[in-house]
Amino acid sequence: MVTLRDIAKEAGVTAATVSYVLNGSGKVSEATRERVLKIAKEKGYRSNVLARSLRNNKSNLIGVIVEDVQAKMTPKIIDGINAAAEEKGYQILLSNLRLMSKIDAQFSHISAYQEDIDHAVHTLAGMQVDGIIYVGMHDRCIPHVLGGIECPLVYCYCYTQGEGSSVGYDNTDVMYRLTRMFLEQGHRSFGIIAGRSDSEPSMKRLRGIQKAMDEAGIRIDEKMIRFGDWQYEKAREIAVEMLSGKDRPTAIIALNDEMAVGVRDAAMELQIRIPEDLSVSGFDFSDAVQFVTPHITTVQPQLSRMGQRAMELILNKIENAEQENITVVLPSKIIDGDSVSGPSV
Amino acid sequence: MVTLRDIAKEAGVTAATVSYVLNGSGKVSEATRERVLKIAKEKGYRSNVLARSLRNNKSNLIGVIVEDVQAKMTPKIIDGINAAAEEKGYQILLSNLRLMSKIDAQFSHISAYQEDIDHAVHTLAGMQVDGIIYVGMHDRCIPHVLGGIECPLVYCYCYTQGEGSSVGYDNTDVMYRLTRMFLEQGHRSFGIIAGRSDSEPSMKRLRGIQKAMDEAGIRIDEKMIRFGDWQYEKAREIAVEMLSGKDRPTAIIALNDEMAVGVRDAAMELQIRIPEDLSVSGFDFSDAVQFVTPHITTVQPQLSRMGQRAMELILNKIENAEQENITVVLPSKIIDGDSVSGPSV
DNA sequence: ATGAAAGCGCTAACAT
DNA sequence: ATGTTAGCGCTTTCAT
Numbered sequence: 150m151v152t153l154r155d156i157a158k159e160a161g162v163t164a165a166t167v168s169y170v171l172n173g174s175g176k177v178s179e180a181t182r183e184r185v186l187k188i189a190k191e192k193g194y195r196s197n198v199l200a201r202s203l204r205n206n207k208s209n210l211i212g213v214i215v216e217d218v219q220a221k222m223t224p225k226i227i228d229g230i231n232a233a234a235e236e237k238g239y240q241i242l243l244s245n246l247r248l249m250s251k252i253d254a255q256f257s258h259i260s261a262y263q264e265d266i267d268h269a270v271h272t273l274a275g276m277q278v279d280g281i282i283y284v285g286m287h288d289r290c291i292p293h294v295l296g297g298i299e300c301p302l303v304y305c306y307c308y309t310q311g312e313g314s315s316v317g318y319d320n321t322d323v324m325y326r327l328t329r330m331f332l333e334q335g336h337r338s339f340g341i342i343a344g345r346s347d348s349e350p351s352m353k354r355l356r357g358i359q360k361a362m363d364e365a366g367i368r369i370d371e372k373m374i375r376f377g378d379w380q381y382e383k384a385r386e387i388a389v390e391m392l393s394g395k396d397r398p399t400a401i402i403a404l405n406d407e408m409a410v411g412v413r414d415a416a417m418e419l420q421i422r423i424p425e426d427l428s429v430s431g432f433d434f435s436d437a438v439q440f441v442t443p444h445i446t447t448v449q450p451q452l453s454r455m456g457q458r459a460m461e462l463i464l465n466k467i468e469n470a471e472q473e474n475i476t477v478v479l480p481s482k483i484i485d486g487d488s489v490s491g492p493s494v
Numbered sequence: 495m496v497t498l499r500d501i502a503k504e505a506g507v508t509a510a511t512v513s514y515v516l517n518g519s520g521k522v523s524e525a526t527r528e529r530v531l532k533i534a535k536e537k538g539y540r541s542n543v544l545a546r547s548l549r550n551n552k553s554n555l556i557g558v559i560v561e562d563v564q565a566k567m568t569p570k571i572i573d574g575i576n577a578a579a580e581e582k583g584y585q586i587l588l589s590n591l592r593l594m595s596k597i598d599a600q601f602s603h604i605s606a607y608q609e610d611i612d613h614a615v616h617t618l619a620g621m622q623v624d625g626i627i628y629v630g631m632h633d634r635c636i637p638h639v640l641g642g643i644e645c646p647l648v649y650c651y652c653y654t655q656g657e658g659s660s661v662g663y664d665n666t667d668v669m670y671r672l673t674r675m676f677l678e679q680g681h682r683s684f685g686i687i688a689g690r691s692d693s694e695p696s697m698k699r700l701r702g703i704q705k706a707m708d709e710a711g712i713r714i715d716e717k718m719i720r721f722g723d724w725q726y727e728k729a730r731e732i733a734v735e736m737l738s739g740k741d742r743p744t745a746i747i748a749l750n751d752e753m754a755v756g757v758r759d760a761a762m763e764l765q766i767r768i769p770e771d772l773s774v775s776g777f778d779f780s781d782a783v784q785f786v787t788p789h790i791t792t793v794q795p796q797l798s799r800m801g802q803r804a805m806e807l808i809l810n811k812i813e814n815a816e817q818e819n820i821t822v823v824l825p826s827k828i829i830d831g832d833s834v835s836g837p838s839v
Numbered sequence: 840a841t842g843a844a845a846g847c848g849c850t851a852a853c854a855t
Numbered sequence: 856a857t858g859t860t861a862g863c864g865c866t867t868t869c870a871t
Contacts, residue, residue, distance in 0.1 A: 152848055163858050168850060176856055193642065195620045199553060200848035203544045203863050213588075218572050224563045231563070231590040240621060243558075243588040245576040275540045276585060297538065381785035407785045414787070417762060436781050440726035440752045442759070497864055508842050513866060521840055545864035548847050 151194045159192070160185045171196065202277065211463060212242045212273030212281040214266070214294070216307075217249040220286035221435060222452045226305060229456025230282060237464060242278060244269040248286060267296050274298050280463040283307070284456075288317060289349045301466035305459040306452075308476065314466070316459045316477045318450040320350050323481040324357030327430060327448060330483065331400050332365050335491045336428065339369050340391040340398040342408050344379045351376070354404050354432065373398060377408050381437075384411030392419055392427070399428065399492035406431035406438040409445050413488070424490040434484055444486035451479050496539045504537070505530045516541065547622065556808060557587045557618030557626040559611070559639070561652075562594040565631035566780060567797045571650060574801020575627060582809060587621060589614040593631060612641050619643050625808040628652070629801075633662060634694045646811035650804040651797075653821065659811070661804045661822045663795040665695050668826040669702030672775060672793060675828065676745050677710050680836045681773060684714050685736040685743040687753050689724045696721075699749050699777065718743060722753050726782075729756030737764055737772070744773065744837035751776035751783040754790050758833070769835040779829050789831035796824050 153164045153171075160167065162181055169177050170185040177185075188194075202208040213230055215223050227243075234241055246265050273281055283294050285307025293309050295302055308315035331339070341358060344351035355374075362369060373391065377384045384403060388411060391398060403409040409431030413423060421427050423443055431438050434449035458477050466472045498509045498516075505512065507526055514522050515530040522530075533539075547553040558575055560568050572588075579586055591610050618626055628639050630652025638654050640647055653660035676684070686703060689696035700719075707714060718736065722729045729748060733756060736743060748754040754776030758768060766772050768788055776783050779794035803822050811817045 150848095153850095154848080164849075165851080165859080166857055169857085172850080174851085178856055181856080195616060197548075197622060197848050198620045199544050199548045199622050200863090201850075203542070203548055203847090203865090204849045204851090206863070208544060218569045218576070224569045227563050227588070228590060228592065231588070232592065235590075240617070241588045243572070243576070243586045245573060245580075247573065247577065271540060272585070275543045277542060277544050382787070385787070410785065436752075437785055440755065440782055442727070442730070495864095498866095499864080509865075510843080510867080511841055514841085517866080519867085523840055526840080542864050545847090546866075548849090548863090549865045549867090551847070 150197075151192045152197070153194075155192065156185060156189050156194055159188050206277075208277040208279055209239050210242050210276060210278045211239050211460070212244060212269075212276070212278035213284060214244045214246065214269050214273070214281060215284040216246050216286035218243075218245045218247075219249060221433070222306060222450070223284060223286065225452035226284050226456040226459075229453035229458075230284075230305075230460050231456070232453070233457040233460035233464075237460070239279075239460075239464075242273060242276060244273060263292065263296075266294055270295060270298055270300075274300055279467050282459045282463055284459075287348070287350070288320070301463055303459045303462045303466070305455055312474065314462050314474045314476065316455045316462065316479065318455065318479045318481050320353035321357040321360075323448050323450075323483065324354040324432075325361050326357075327483055328358045328361035328402070331402070331428065331430075331489065332361060332367075334428070334489065336400040337367060337492075338396065338398045338400070339367075339373060340388070340401040341369065341374045342384050342387055342401065342403045342412065343374065343376050344404050344408075346376045348379075351404055358402060370396075377403075377411075379405050379407060381407045381411040381414075384408030385415045386411075388412040388415035389419065392416065392421060397427075399426075400489070401427065401429050403429065403431050406433045406435040406445065406447055409447065409488075410437050410441060413441070413443075413445065424488050425493055428489040428492070430489060434482075438486070443488050445488040446486040447484050448481050449484050450481045454479055495542075496537045497542070498539075500537065501530060501534050501539055504533050551622075553622045553624055554584050555587050555621060555623045556584050556805070557589060557614075557621070557623035558629060559589045559591065559614050559618070559626060560629040561591050561631035563588075563590045563592075564594060566778070567651060567795070568629060568631065570797035571629050571801040571804075574798035574803075575629075575650075575805050576801070577798070578802040578805035578809075582805070584624075584805075584809075587618060587623060589618060608637065608641075611639055615640060615643055615645075619645055624812050627804045627808055629804075632693070632695070633665070646808055648804045648807045648811070650800055657819065659807050659819045659821065661800045661807065661824065663800065663824045663826050665698035666702040666705075668793050668795075668828065669699040669777075670706045671702075672791075672828055673703045673706035673747070676747070676773065676775070676834065677706060677712075679773070679834065681745040682712060682837070683741065683743045683745070684712075684718060685733070685746040686714065686719045687729050687732055687746065687748045687757065688719065688721050689749050689753075691721045693724075696749055703747060715741075722748075722756075724750050724752060726752045726756040726759075729753030730760045731756075733757040733760035734764065737761065737766060742772075744771075745834070746772065746774050748774065748776050751778045751780040751790065751792055754792065754833075755782050755786060758786070758788075758790065768833050770838055773834040773837070775834060779827075783831070788833050790833040791831040792829050794827045794829050796826060799824055 280301035304315035431447040438445045625646035649660035776792040783790045
């Protein structure tokens with residue numbers, strides 16, 4: 150390994166001078182400057198970041214704790230974090246809790262995994278990370294993550310009660326906007342397929358729909374608001390029921406894409422054309438929807454953007470110790486597909 | 495921050511002793527041992543890994559360069575790497591090249607991004623990583639990644655000419671096995687929808703199919719071997735053509751899942767039942783296939799396992815400098831769905 | 840069983 | 856403009 154001293158010796162100067170040259174800390178004669186640079190290049194010198202970090206008490210390392218890398222949105226968020234990190238000269242230490250395989254569908258019982266979280270936090274703290282970003286696998290409220298550790302922290306795609314900065318998206322608002330779109334197309338009879346009733350995003354999205362409906366003076370029959378399990382199969386069954394009755398809706402709003410595809414297949418089965426006879430929308434802009442005809446109108450949360458913002462927040466906190474906690478809510482995009490038109494009736 | 499010395503002072507011993515206690519390097523009286531441990535716990539001491547790494551010239555850091563976190567298999571591979579890393583007490587430094595957005599479909603023109611790769615490698619080397627795992631976004635041959643740097647390296651989900659250890663999977667063999675399954679079910683007339691003809695996995699998989707066909711003495715009409723673009727839409731069109739002719743095949747083998755779903759939708763449109771009238775298979779075990787009925791029979795490469803093996807290989811190299819390069823090929827699983835049965839004719 | 844001391848590679852205040 | 860020096864927090868040899 151080539152060190153500062155090796156360069157210094159070869160250049161006939163001292164380590165300090167080499168350091169000055171490399172860090173551009175002024176006052177070095179152009180001659181030595183060039184000599185040092187040349188030798189450094191020749192020898193393939195690369196500064197030992199560990200040593201520098203130790204000395205500066207600043208690692209330029211950001212710990213990213215993800216509840217699960219395999220969760221659908223996680224990679225996009227990581228991508229955003231990474232993009233911002235690279236730009237600002239930070240490296241990412243990735244810690245993967247692998248919650249999905251551990252808790253299956255019990256999204257709420259995260260507290261049982263507090264140990265795993267503590268362990269991850271302590272390990273990262275030991276690595277002297279300058280800050281930690283905690284990336285949830287679902288958008289929901291979770292217990293505090295930091296157990297007594299002092300370290301800038303930002304929650305991303307989740308948040309915590311009262312404390313901590315967080316970055317999220319506009320579940321309620323975007324569904325309000327989407328619903329208005331349906332209304333403006335002339336739809337008056339709807340079917341809604343929500344996710345699980347114990348899911349926060351599900352309820353938030355419903356609230357947005359409700360608001361638009363209320364404003365339009367439309368009351369949706371309770372039988373037409375159903376809770377699925379976010380999956381294709383059940384949504385398909387629900388859609389068959391909705392579409393088989395006499396008062397069949399002209400539009401079905403599914404609260405995620407898998408379920409929207411379920412609706413689409415139910416319609417196909419029943420020879421109901423989309424969008425001519427039935428309009429459908431999903432949520433997530435996931436693969437499920439992108440590779441299927443007709444392209445289903447859906448909502449795309451700006452996940453990569455969320456990661457970027459999380460990184461920006463954490464850097465603010467790092468640079469400015471007294472930065473207060475803030476909550477960022479990013480607007481989502483409505484992706485127009487070919488699954489929504491005016492009602493044919 | 496609490497340091498060794500803080501503990502030492504409080505315990506009335508020297509830093510060395512505390513170090514002995516914490517690292518269990520024998521010879522410490524039980525009394526001091528307990529006292530030190532107690533104080534350390536009270537003060538919430540956590541060893542500064544940076545300092546230790548510097549001193550030991552060993553960072554327990556593995557650099558993971560991924561061509562794109564957003565590529566479909568990348569998160570699963572990362573998950574495997576992570577699992578193995580955690581078990582062995584290593585941390586992951588993640589470097590994301592974000593190639594997908596940069597090169598779109600030009601998978602082969604990676605050399606243009608040699609700079610990005612070099613930069614990532616140098617940065618990681620500067621962080622004193624003990625080894626580097628390079629995770630491809632497609633399974634293919636790429637140029638050497640290390641430009642003169644001395645550092646243990648393992649390629650995962652890709653490989654390089656001659657040099658370097660790598661972990662891959664059995665494209666050809668698993669397709670041979672899958673094809674035999676079709677043959678054993680009694681199928682004799684096939685349609686094959688491959689991916690792009692310039693794609694390595696596509697050609698490898700075709701080779702496996704061909705071998706099984708040859709062994710069974712079956713010749714497939716050239717018109718029934720078509721190259722798609724890995725996407726739903728085109729595959730759907732191809733399937734419609736295949737299924738509209740008079741000699742329609744009893745089975746269509748698609749070389750990935752999106753295309754298999756395209757086949758499934760084409761069949762649905764033409765009122766051809768799956769699996770009664772047509773058997774279909776995909777490849778990847780992706781979302782596209784898991785959330786759709788009928789469940790499509792497909793192939794699941796063991797991606798997480800690949801990540802784990804990559805980690806194991808790199809650790810071998812780290813512990814054993816003269817470890818020679820090896821190539822690991824992991825067997826894939828055939829996932830039985832409901833889309834394959836015997837031909838009805 | 841414990842301490843003293845040196846040093847990993849780098850930086851920065853201070854001296855020349 | 857360059858050198859001297861001390862030290863970041865830790866480990867480890869050698870001494871006691």
